[in-house]
Amino acid sequence: xxxxxxxxxxxxxxxxxxxxxxxxxxxxxxxxxxxxxxxxxxxxxxxxxxxxxxxxxxxxxxxxxxxxxxxxxxxxxxxxxxxxxxxxxxxxxxxxxxxxxxxxxxxxxxxxxxxxxxxxxxxxxxxxxxxxxxxxxxxxxxxxxxxxxxxxxxxxxxxxxxxxxxxxxxxxxxxxxxxxxxxxxxxxxxxxxxxxxxxxxxxxxxxxxxxxxxxxxxxxxxxxxxxxxxxxxxxxxxxxxxxxxxxxxxxxxxxxxxxxxxxxxxxxxxxxxxxxxxxxxxxxxxxx
Numbered sequence: 001x002x003x004x005x006x007x008x009x010x011x012x013x014x015x016x017x018x019x020x021x022x023x024x025x026x027x028x029x030x031x032x033x034x035x036x037x038x039x040x041x042x043x044x045x046x047x048x049x050x051x052x053x054x055x056x057x058x059x060x061x062x063x064x065x066x067x068x069x070x071x072x073x074x075x076x077x078x079x080x081x082x083x084x085x086x087x088x089x090x091x092x093x094x095x096x097x098x099x100x101x102x103x104x105x106x107x108x109x110x111x112x113x114x115x116x117x118x119x120x121x122x123x124x125x126x127x128x129x130x131x132x133x134x135x136x137x138x139x140x141x142x143x144x145x146x147x148x149x150x151x152x153x154x155x156x157x158x159x160x161x162x163x164x165x166x167x168x169x170x171x172x173x174x175x176x177x178x179x180x181x182x183x184x185x186x187x188x189x190x191x192x193x194x195x196x197x198x199x200x201x202x203x204x205x206x207x208x209x210x211x212x213x214x215x216x217x218x219x220x221x222x223x224x225x226x227x228x229x230x231x232x233x234x235x236x237x238x239x240x241x242x243x244x245x246x247x248x249x250x251x252x253x254x255x256x257x258x259x260x261x262x263x264x265x266x267x268x269x270x271x272x273x274x275x276x277x278x279x280x281x282x283x284x285x286x287x288x
Contacts, residue, residue, distance in 0.1 A: 014102030033074035
């Protein structure tokens with residue numbers, strides 16, 4: 001379960017969705033939440049002072065609209081500097097179990113090269129990061145687990161379970177199979193008979209590997225379905241979202257193929273930019 005979590009807010013409607021999810025996860029204990037607002041360190045001294053003074057009342061207004069008068073409030077944190085650096089520093093200082101952020105705005109020019117604040121936080125964080133894109137009124141009920149069958153990938157789903165995100169959920173695990181096709185022969189754009197046989201054989205092996213992998217995660221208390229889909233991770237996730245309509249996607253940030261690392265910055269339309277559901281990105285377990 002979550003002992004404490006960090007909510008990053010910039011007072012936009014996007015971050016209000018993140019606040020609503022944080023309150024659901026806190027389950028009546030809003031004082032588990034550290035609500036951090038980072039003020040741009042490049043502002044003039046006058047603007048810095050004005051925003052610093054305005055932050056507590058702006059936070060209080062958000063909390064008062066959602067919480068009973070006598071309910072505990074999140075702890076307000078105001079920091080100055082680069083949001084990416086300060087969000088990570090705040091989470092490290094507090095030793096939070098989870099970082100929660102809203103979706104990024106449309107990319108600015110510099111962000112097309114180095115990534116949005118959300119992407120940079122996910123890449124560098126040593127703790128799970130939850131990107132919230134949907135209204136939050138209840139705990140998660142349908143979860144999609146994108147896996148490459150690596151240890152790091154399995155750790156991501158186990159981390160989601162430890163955080164309490166999988167309670168009372170239906171889980172679908174999807175593995176993308178990119179068949180090894182050294183001698184692709186097609187007939188009118190369709191795979192040849194031998195090629196279809198090879199794909200079927202590889203898919204059968206992948207299904208057995210996936211069953212063994214999921215069994216080894218020791219999540220027997222959860223209802224869990226599995227799918228092996230031919231194509232890239234993006235294609236597999238798209239297909240499952242259309243069929244299963246999950247409200248949360250869980251994935252690891254590294255692994256055999258490095259699902260998230262592959263997607264972030266290396267394809268034109270990545271998971272974090274087009275997914276319309278919440279995403280939990282989990283870094284690998286720290287060792288040593």
